[in-house]
Amino acid sequence: MSQGNIGVPVQATEIDPAKLDVCTVLEVINRISGKWAIGILLEAIQGPVRFTELERAVEGISRRMLTLTLRNLERDGLLARTIYPTVPPRVEYEATPMAKELYQSLSGLMGWAEQHREDIAAARVVYDANIPG
Numbered sequence: 001m002s003q004g005n006i007g008v009p010v011q012a013t014e015i016d017p018a019k020l021d022v023c024t025v026l027e028v029i030n031r032i033s034g035k036w037a038i039g040i041l042l043e044a045i046q047g048p049v050r051f052t053e054l055e056r057a058v059e060g061i062s063r064r065m066l067t068l069t070l071r072n073l074e075r076d077g078l079l080a081r082t083i084y085p086t087v088p089p090r091v092e093y094e095a096t097p098m099a100k101e102l103y104q105s106l107s108g109l110m111g112w113a114e115q116h117r118e119d120i121a122a123a124r125v126v127y128d129a130n131i132p133g
Helices: 025-032 037-045 051-057 063-075 097-129
Strands: 079-084 090-095
Touching (some): 037 051, 037 063, 037 079, 037 090, 037 097, 051 063, 051 090, 063 079
Antiparallel strands (some): 079 090
16 A cells, blocks of 8 residues: 655745745635535544544545545645554544634534524525426
8 A cells, every 4th residue: 555645744934935826715615615624624623533533423425535635634734644653554633723713613604504594494495485387
């Protein structure tokens, strides 16, 4: 099995600002609001979590999608991956300070959704009843 992408990333202070590819707000929101990202982040916020624990906790996610989503969240600086030199290697994912800050916003959004879920359900019923044909 290949152990690709296990190198230590370059510290942000060592990166030439001229080489940074600035991502748009829409890209950030699309990444975070993806089908699996929020569930993974909610698990990682609670403390270090292993791949198999995430696989069990995020219902319906395939191994491939979990791998891809973890890589993207790590690339975006929202997850930190730690590899322990054991046989087999043990890998844990943990939310970064930036992800913990994001969690505060997600908590507000989840609170809003919980507060208005019945209103939204009622609005859908009214809307669906008035759709022609």
